[in-house]
Amino acid sequence: xxxxxxxxxxxxxxxxxxxxxxxxxxxxxxxxxxxxxxxxxxxxxxxxxxxxxxxxxxxxxxxxxxxxxxxxxxxxxxxxxxxxxxxxxxxxxxxxxxxxxxxxxxxxxxxxxxxxxxxxxxxxxxxxxxxxxxxxxxxxxxxxxxxxxxxxxxxxxxxxxxxxxxxxxxxxxxxxxxxxxxxxxxxxxxxxxxxxxxxxxxxxxxxxxxxxxxxxxxxxxxxxxxxxxxxxxxxxxxxxxxxxxxxxxxxxxxxxxxxxxxxxxxxxxxxxxxxxxxxxxxxxxxxxxxxxxxxxxxxxxxxxxxxxxxxxxxxxxxxxxxxxxxxxxxxxxxxxxxxxxxxx
Ligand SMILES: *Cc1c(COP(=O)(O)O)cnc(C)c1O
Numbered sequence: 505x506x507x508x509x510x511x512x513x514x515x516x517x518x519x520x521x522x523x524x525x526x527x528x529x530x531x532x533x534x535x536x537x538x539x540x541x542x543x544x545x546x547x548x549x550x551x552x553x554x555x556x557x558x559x560x561x562x563x564x565x566x567x568x569x570x571x572x573x574x575x576x577x578x579x580x581x582x583x584x585x586x587x588x589x590x591x592x593x594x595x596x597x598x599x600x601x602x603x604x605x606x607x608x609x610x611x612x613x614x615x616x617x618x619x620x621x622x623x624x625x626x627x628x629x630x631x632x633x634x635x636x637x638x639x640x641x642x643x644x645x646x647x648x649x650x651x652x653x654x655x656x657x658x659x660x661x662x663x664x665x666x667x668x669x670x671x672x673x674x675x676x677x678x679x680x681x682x683x684x685x686x687x688x689x690x691x692x693x694x695x696x697x698x699x700x701x702x703x704x705x706x707x708x709x710x711x712x713x714x715x716x717x718x719x720x721x722x723x724x725x726x727x728x729x730x731x732x733x734x735x736x737x738x739x740x741x742x743x744x745x746x747x748x749x750x751x752x753x754x755x756x757x758x759x760x761x762x763x764x765x766x767x768x769x770x771x772x773x774x775x776x777x778x779x780x781x782x783x784x785x786x787x788x789x790x791x792x793x794x795x796x797x798x799x800x801x802x803x804x805x806x807x808x809x810x811x812x813x814x815x816x817x818x819x820x821x822x823x824x825x826x827x828x829x830x831x832x833x834x835x836x837x838x839x840x841x842x843x844x845x846x847x848x
Contacts, residue, residue, distance in 0.1 A: 509756040526552040533795035541823035550833040559833020561593035564681035577666035585612035595634035613779030671709025678711035679752030686719025700828040706808035707731035714748035732811035738771040801834035
């Protein structure tokens with residue numbers, strides 16, 4: 505395959521927010537619990553950075569924050585749910601870059617468990633000094649109005665805002681972080697003498713999944729990327745993943761073609777709704793925690809963990825495979841979901 509995309513990717517300005525390549529970890533007990541025929545590993549994006557617990561958004565933001573700096577901006581403005589990992593990462597990367605952050609926190613999930621707006625991610629943003637704005641307005645109208653207001657407020661006080669869409673996804677640079685992850689992974693595989701034929705990743709705003717697809721297609725090794733939907737709106741997510749993947753591919757190499765069948769999105773594990781776990785999610789969280797002490801969350805990673813477990817059990821991921829679970833982070837939200845884990 506052409507090397508064009510790698511040269512182009514390396515030429516795009518980025519910040520260095522990560523420790524370095526995130527660890528690739530073998531999960532021996534989970535492997536055994538799932539029959540031992542498929543070797544299960546995790547790419548630990550949940551341990552990728554020292555900036556406020558890191559996670560996938562920090563990897564994406566390496567590119568967006570570099571762009572913000574080049575444009576002379578001093579304030580990052582973004583939006584997410586009340587327990588958004590993304591807005592916590594926006595605040596963290598802003599602070600570490602000498603900027604400020606304004607984040608609009610929407611009611612994206614129709615639940616209000618104990619301390620939902622006080623603990624977890626939103627607490628971390630407050631501790632970092634972020635301008636956190638809880639928006640109780642109606643979802644559709646409130647979303648735009650509150651975010652536009654935040655943008656105008658920054659301008660009114662003489663600042664220069666940079667708008668980052670939800671999840672740092674629907675942005676021309678949104679897919680680059682996870683295309684870069686595949687380049688990083690290929691080097692780790694060469695050093696460790698292993699090859700992962702299947703990557704499993706959670707997908708919601710879509711640029712983690714899209715970036716991986718572009719990386720895998722560009723390599724041309726036939727590596728399969730399986731997205732597990734956690735949005736509960738699978739067709740909207742599929743459309744967004746496809747669009748971001750094609751835009752990212754075009755940016756890196758005009759000859760790179762992303763086919764419809766490159767976008768695999770499994771809708772069986774989303775519990776029907778964004779932000780709320782079902783029994784299958786909770787069981788998967790417990791399984792990863794009770795085998796290899798790997799912690800996953802009820803919004804995202806518990807759902808993709810449930811997906812990987814079933815894909816192995818049902819034989820979609822074939823015996824003899826090496827599967828890499830892309831762990832995107834998200835554990836801080838667990839604090840707001842303690843009521844989903846009853847105790848005596
Ligand atoms: C945002 C997020 C996802 C989803 O990633 P997208 O790129 O938005 O599809 C998955 N897991 C965690 C922990 C996240 O914070």
